[in-house]
Amino acid sequence: MQLRRLNQTVSTILLLGAMLLFSSLASAQTSFKVGSYNCPPFVIENDDGSFRGLSLLLWQQIAQRLQLEYEVSQHELEDLLEQVSNNNLQVGVSCISITPEREQLLDFSHSFYETHLAIAVKPRSVWSMVKNFLTNRTLWLVIGIVSLIACVVGFAYYRLERKVNDKLYSMPTKAGRGIEGFILGLLFITKGPFNYYEFKTLTARVITVLLAVFTTFFLASITAVLASTFTLGALTSDISGPNDLRGKRVGAKTESTASSYLQQRGIRHRTYDDLEGMMQALARGEIRAIVADDAILKYTLNHTDSEDQYSGISVLPYQFERQNYGLVLPENSPIREQLNQALLEVRTTSQWQQTLTEYLAQ
Structure with a gap:
């Protein structure tokens, strides 16, 4: 009689243990914990408090392939990484960059999106634009170079033509004729070569021909420098x-x-x-x-x-x-290999490419 009761007690204990084990396994199946944080367009919070986005769609398709039931909780980035590192979360899903520093404490899946940093x-x-224009160093450097070359060219022509060319140097004073020489050099540099027959001396005409070649390349160079410097963005x-x-x-x-x-x-x-x-x-x-x-x-x-x-x-x-975005996992995660296989499968589907286009099209 006592033996029968003992057997019944043992059977009851085993049955309860099996039920608890089954319950635990079932709970484990449905309690795969996923962490995320708001990061449009990868994780986007809707008006009703729900979430959508590229990363969540990617994870949804991976979970379907792995037959995982899961629940998603929202965190700040620092807290998310800490929770995954402490095994409180099985995976982190958002726009998480794969970096050497994070790899020391965590594991990552394969990359699912490649991007780069940018500046906004x-x-x-308007006043700042005018000020930026007037204080631009490149502008003043170009003005200085043009003025110097104009002085040299104007002085050379003045020395050669001042006594024989009344058409170019008609001012009665030396200062006036000097200014005329500078204007002649400035026009030569900025406007292009004069007709060589406007000069009386053979030396001036030869210099005119040589400068015609020089100014062609000089003007093109100056134009390119100013164009690149004074774009709208600059x-x-x-x-x-x-x-x-x-x-x-x-x-x-x-x-x-x-x-x-x-x-x-x-x-x-x-x-x-x-x-x-x-x-x-x-x-x-x-x-x-x-x-x-x-x-x-x-x-x-x-x-x-x-x-x-x-x-x-x-x-x-x-x-x-x-930089590359990946799903973040605890170190030595048992699902890493299967997750990577599923991720690679998802990335090759036309549905994923279409989703990328829908979210990231400019």
Whole structure:
């Protein structure tokens, strides 16, 4: 009798244990924890509090292939990386750059998007444009070179023609004739060669022919230099690339790749928790430039609801500091190999290419 009761007790315990184990396995199947943070167009928060975006669509297709049921929670970037590192999250999904520093604490999937850093600026006012034009060093260097050559050419013709050419030198005073000589040299350099028969001496005519060849190339060179210097972008902003950021008020997101880039190069900058705060600071003139991911900057400008507020803000065409986005995983994640295989499969589908076009088309 006691043996029977003991067997029943053992059977009950085993049954309960099996039920608990099954329950645990079922729970494990449905509690795959995914972390994300808002980063348009890769993760976009809707008005109703739900989320969509490139990275979430990518993860959704990967999870379908791996037959994973999951739940997504939202975090700030720093907290997201920490939660993944501590194994509180199984994967982080957003616009997370693959960097050597992060690889020391985390694992990454294969890259699913290649991008680069870019700079956003706001054009100056009309007065600032005029001031920028008048204080441009290249402009004054060109003026100095042209004036010097005009003086040399004018002096040479003056010495050769002053006594025999009343047509070119008609002023009664030496100072007047000197000014005439300078004007002659200036016109020769800026307008092009004169007709050689307007000069009386053979030496002046030979110099005229030689200068005709010189001024052809000189004018072309000066035109090219001024054209590249005084483009609309150069007039409206004195920032054309990362080398121009030193000494300027620059903004970057906290704990971002852009912030690390600026810090490594000794460029002082202000950090912001989100891109919207940076854009508003740029619009108000609190900062002169924003350094961030190119795709994110362009998407924000093209899809913002505050068109008037951000009017005039543009992304410079300069590309630098290439980077790759990946899904972030805890070290030695057991699903890394399967996840990478699924990711590569998704990247080759026409659906993924179409999604990229829909979200990132300018």
